[in-house]
Amino acid sequence: MSSHEIRFSGFGGQGIIRCALITGKALSLYDDKFATMTQAFGPEARGSACSAQLVVSDEKVLYPYITAPGVLMALSQEAYDKFSGGVTEGGTIIVEADLVKVKDELPGRTTWRVPATRFAEELGNRMFTNLVALGFFSAVTGVVSGEAMKKALPGLVPDRFLKINLKAFERGYEHGREALAGATK
Amino acid sequence: MSCNDNSACGGCNARPDVLPNTHPHKDESLLRMERMPHIWCPGCGIGSVVTAFTEAVKRSGLDMDKVAVVSGIGCTGRVAGYVNFDSIHTTHGRAIPVATGLHLANPDLKVVVFSGDGDLTGIGGNHFIHAARRNMNLTVICVNNFTYGMTGGQVTPTTPGGANASTTPYGNYEYPFSLPFLADAAGATFIARWTSLHSRNITQSIEEALKHPGFSFVEVITPCTTLYLRRNRLGDGVDTLQYYQDNSILKHGADTRDTAIDFQGKMVVGKFVEKIKPTYLDAVNATCAKLIGDDYQLYGKTPPEKDAEKKAAEEKAAAEAAGATAGGAT
Amino acid sequence: MTYVTADPKGVDAGPHFLDGDHALAEGALAAGCRFFAGYPITPSTETAERFAERAPEVGALFIQMEDELASIAALVGAAWGGQKVMTVTSGPGFSLMMENIGLAVMTETPMVIANVQRGGPSTGLPTLTAQQDMMQVRFGSHGDYNIIALSPDSPQECFDLAVEAFNLSEFYRVPVFIMTDETVGHMHEKVVIPPADQIQVVERNNYSGPKEDCRPYNFNRQGGNPMVRAGDGYRFHITGLTHNEKGYPAMTPEQNVKVLTHLMEKIDGNAEHIIRLEESEVEDADVVVMSYGITSRIAIRAVQDARKLGLKVGALRLITVWPFCEKRVRELAPRVKAMIMVEINYGQMVRELERVVAGRCKVVSVNHCGGAVHDPQVILEAIKEAAQ
Numbered sequence: 001m002s003s004h005e006i007r008f009s010g011f012g013g014q015g016i017i018r019c020a021l022i023t024g025k026a027l028s029l030y031d032d033k034f035a036t037m038t039q040a041f042g043p044e045a046r047g048s049a050c051s052a053q054l055v056v057s058d059e060k061v062l063y064p065y066i067t068a069p070g071v072l073m074a075l076s077q078e079a080y081d082k083f084s085g086g087v088t089e090g091g092t093i094i095v096e097a098d099l100v101k102v103k104d105e106l107p108g109r110t111t112w113r114v115p116a117t118r119f120a121e122e123l124g125n126r127m128f129t130n131l132v133a134l135g136f137f138s139a140v141t142g143v144v145s146g147e148a149m150k151k152a153l154p155g156l157v158p159d160r161f162l163k164i165n166l167k168a169f170e171r172g173y174e175h176g177r178e179a180l181a182g183a184t185k
Numbered sequence: 186m187s188c189n190d191n192s193a194c195g196g197c198n199a200r201p202d203v204l205p206n207t208h209p210h211k212d213e214s215l216l217r218m219e220r221m222p223h224i225w226c227p228g229c230g231i232g233s234v235v236t237a238f239t240e241a242v243k244r245s246g247l248d249m250d251k252v253a254v255v256s257g258i259g260c261t262g263r264v265a266g267y268v269n270f271d272s273i274h275t276t277h278g279r280a281i282p283v284a285t286g287l288h289l290a291n292p293d294l295k296v297v298v299f300s301g302d303g304d305l306t307g308i309g310g311n312h313f314i315h316a317a318r319r320n321m322n323l324t325v326i327c328v329n330n331f332t333y334g335m336t337g338g339q340v341t342p343t344t345p346g347g348a349n350a351s352t353t354p355y356g357n358y359e360y361p362f363s364l365p366f367l368a369d370a371a372g373a374t375f376i377a378r379w380t381s382l383h384s385r386n387i388t389q390s391i392e393e394a395l396k397h398p399g400f401s402f403v404e405v406i407t408p409c410t411t412l413y414l415r416r417n418r419l420g421d422g423v424d425t426l427q428y429y430q431d432n433s434i435l436k437h438g439a440d441t442r443d444t445a446i447d448f449q450g451k452m453v454v455g456k457f458v459e460k461i462k463p464t465y466l467d468a469v470n471a472t473c474a475k476l477i478g479d480d481y482q483l484y485g486k487t488p489p490e491k492d493a494e495k496k497a498a499e500e501k502a503a504a505e506a507a508g509a510t511a512g513g514a515t
Numbered sequence: 516m517t518y519v520t521a522d523p524k525g526v527d528a529g530p531h532f533l534d535g536d537h538a539l540a541e542g543a544l545a546a547g548c549r550f551f552a553g554y555p556i557t558p559s560t561e562t563a564e565r566f567a568e569r570a571p572e573v574g575a576l577f578i579q580m581e582d583e584l585a586s587i588a589a590l591v592g593a594a595w596g597g598q599k600v601m602t603v604t605s606g607p608g609f610s611l612m613m614e615n616i617g618l619a620v621m622t623e624t625p626m627v628i629a630n631v632q633r634g635g636p637s638t639g640l641p642t643l644t645a646q647q648d649m650m651q652v653r654f655g656s657h658g659d660y661n662i663i664a665l666s667p668d669s670p671q672e673c674f675d676l677a678v679e680a681f682n683l684s685e686f687y688r689v690p691v692f693i694m695t696d697e698t699v700g701h702m703h704e705k706v707v708i709p710p711a712d713q714i715q716v717v718e719r720n721n722y723s724g725p726k727e728d729c730r731p732y733n734f735n736r737q738g739g740n741p742m743v744r745a746g747d748g749y750r751f752h753i754t755g756l757t758h759n760e761k762g763y764p765a766m767t768p769e770q771n772v773k774v775l776t777h778l779m780e781k782i783d784g785n786a787e788h789i790i791r792l793e794e795s796e797v798e799d800a801d802v803v804v805m806s807y808g809i810t811s812r813i814a815i816r817a818v819q820d821a822r823k824l825g826l827k828v829g830a831l832r833l834i835t836v837w838p839f840c841e842k843r844v845r846e847l848a849p850r851v852k853a854m855i856m857v858e859i860n861y862g863q864m865v866r867e868l869e870r871v872v873a874g875r876c877k878v879v880s881v882n883h884c885g886g887a888v889h890d891p892q893v894i895l896e897a898i899k900e901a902a903q
Contacts, residue, residue, distance in 0.1 A: 217752070220763060250750070251746050255592065265752065266752055266754060266764060269750050271595075271746065271749070271751055272750075272751070273595060273622075275588065275591070276588070276617075278584075279584065279585070279588040282552075282581075282588035283588045285552075285585075285588075285589050286590060286591060286593035286594075286596065287592035287596045288592070289596070290593035290595075291598075291745060294596065311582065312588075315585070481571065
């Protein structure tokens with residue numbers, strides 16, 4: 001049985017929950033996996049560090065919460081500071097290059113920096129930051145296929161922004177592929 | 186049971202419950218005679234209001250099968266059990282929300298709430314103001330006798346200051362509601378008040394209320410002979426009717442701020458408010474029609490309408506089938 | 516029960532990625548529910564929101580009432596007006612609903628009530644999970660009565676059990692409860708909504724015979740009795756008072772025997788038709804781990820871990836929590852060393868288990884005060900100890 005635990009994090013308004021929804025939908029509807037998504041609710045879900053979690057498995061997920069995340073996406077400093085320590089050995093950490101300062105990379109984990117905000121601004125609006133980051137996440141982790149992610153977008157992003165969101169995802173995805181190629185060389 | 190009194194109707198022999206509205210025996214069929222005698226005390230005013238109500242329904246021309254009565258708990262709460270309509274006797278204070286559900290499930294029904302003052306404005310006060318606020322298409326008749334009669338004469342939200350009740354044995358020190366003012370402030374679009382002396386006016390107001398689209402409210406001040414009158418040494422029912430006669434001030438269109446009732450004081454009566462604004466369902470349908478456009482089927486198409494459509498379609502299909510086998514006979 | 520296929524208008528067929536709350540609304544619409552009255556409360560509000568959003572296109576009506584007392588009251592009215600009806604709430608709202616749940620039971624009014632449980636007592640833990648209303652759902656309103664309660668373990672089952680809840684409710688003319696919890700309510704998973712022609716629903720059985728034979732009630736201790744619909748010309752009367760079959764008040768000890776026996780027995784007497792359980796590896800088990808709702812997923816993981824250690828342990832999941840599976844427990848109790856009840860409360864259903872086991876095997880409560888699900892390790896330790 002292969003399973004993954006993924007945490008998406010950032011500050012409120014960055015589309016963190018949306019990231020988890022898109023990934024969960026992509027995995028469970030188009031990648032033939034079982035995916036369970038949970039999130040924090042209430043006052044603790046507003047402001048500060050917000051996060052959403054996914055448990056991904058080839059079999060039915062029994063325990064719905066994450067206990068040892070192998071992947072962390074952190075789009076804010078506070079989120080990185082709060083959650084990076086929990087990432088398992090051999091895990092992957094993806095941070096927003098301009099928003100998160102990583103002083104000392106955690107040993108035994110791979111840390112990736114993606115200039116998601118900058119790319120999004122180049123596409124016209126920083127509200128696409130999360131989609132750039134998701135594309136990058138999909139490419140470097142291989143947890144979920146890019147095709148499935150793109151199929152999952154309709155219904156989870158506004159119709160009129162579907163095209164630009166797809167573009168943002170692809171931009172991040174390409175950058176991820178390049179980064180991965182660069183790293184393995 | 187059938188119509189036996191041939192002198193009045195010329196011997197129609199019809200069952201009272203299928204008599205036309207104009208039939209002299211129709212009255213009987215609007216009460217469940219099998220449930221008589223009722224529980225109300227001699228001199229109680231509830232019966233006068235029920236009589237006025239049944240008369241108003243007859244005059245209104247409403248289809249009797251499409252009138253439903255919902256009541257809560259208390260002496261007035263028992264009305265639902267005595268009138269021969271679809272009727273629900275609910276829990277204390279909850280007549281209005283039950284009526285709301287019934288109305289919204291089948292807007293073809295005219296849903297009437299019969300409620301006492303304690304039931305309607307004490308335990309059920311929140312429902313009262315919100316149904317009025319929504320302009321829910323209900324007719325609410327409040328029999329206000331200033332007391333909880335069934336439980337033994339306790340103080341209610343309408344008991345006048347100084348009046349004696351079993352839970353204010355030294356006189357009521359609370360400020361009472363004026364119900365027309367409350368209903369007005371909450372958004373009711375038809376408001377009238379009478380005393381049980383004014384039986385023709387009550388009938389007239391209830392008839393108008395039944396025809397009014399929106400939240401209509403008729404308050405009737407009545408005597409509770411057994412508890413309120415006796416405890417306050419106010420004599421019997423006849424004395425009270427005399428008090429009503431001497432102290433009612435007829436003032437249609439009165440400002441509802443001026444409708445407070447002091448202990449044995451003057452009472453402003455009349456029709457205070459009558460205005461038209463979209464009902465709750467009007468507003469629902471307007472919003473949804475705007476959203477969905479021409480495809481939107483207005484909510485509230487009734488089962489009979491649907492059944493009629495289905496029947497018409499079936500008949501059409503049958504006629505076509507018959508036409509086919511009969512080789513196009515006319 | 517006679518089934519028909521679902522009205523396609525309410526069925527949003529296909530695969531979805533939904534949380535349990537949204538799935539409840541979809542299940543209700545698929546089952547033919549066209550009236551929803553509710554009051555917002557965390558963590559159940561998403562169900563109301565989904566229903567409100569979908570109502571116009573389905574031809575349904577959503578109304579946000581002034582409180583939970585009014586919500587249930589409106590359901591009673593709307594059900595007798597001919598609609599299939601539903602509401603959803605959580606602990607504090609559930610407490611307010613108790614009054615008119617009693618009215619619904621007494622007037623044998625079909626309705627579905629979902630309780631997305633959160634930690635209590637009182638305002639407690641609004642955003643955190645619990646299973647602390649399991650006794651309240653059975654006994655919370657005053658007087659003796661009986662109900663049916665189901666407990667879904669996933670968003671998919673929220674959909675499936677919503678349909679089943681409506682079917683049971685229509686047939687037995689009783690409020691049916693979906694006792695879910697914050698975790699299932701808020702957790703997103705794949706939910707497959709089948710096409711309408713593959714969804715079996717029980718339609719409202721409205722009386723259509725002669726007027727003189729019309730009775731709102733039949734105290735025959737069975738399901739399947741017809742309702743009377745307001746506006747159909749029968750001029751029925753119903754009351755929360757003890758009543759005769761005509762619906763009129765009949766307040767005598769003798770009549771209460773008839774009414775109460777009927778209310779109790781139409782459920783208990785048909786328990787074997789109503790109850791659904793899911794068992795795995797129970798047949799040769801020394802220890803049976805019982806659980807329901809979200810807890811069963813954690814418990815089953817612990818059971819799998821225990822099996823790997825060579826322990827003979829089985830899992831029994833209560834899909835139907837009430838009526839309680841007395842017959843099955845009586846069969847199992849003499850054959851096993853212990854039965855364990857795992858639940859997110861201080862020990863509620865375990866009392867029922869203890870009552871039925873009646874000393875024939877050991878009964879262990881693995882409880883949790885709420886706010887989170889169990890640590891599977893805690894359950895595993897309990898299994899190990901019970902297996903000795």
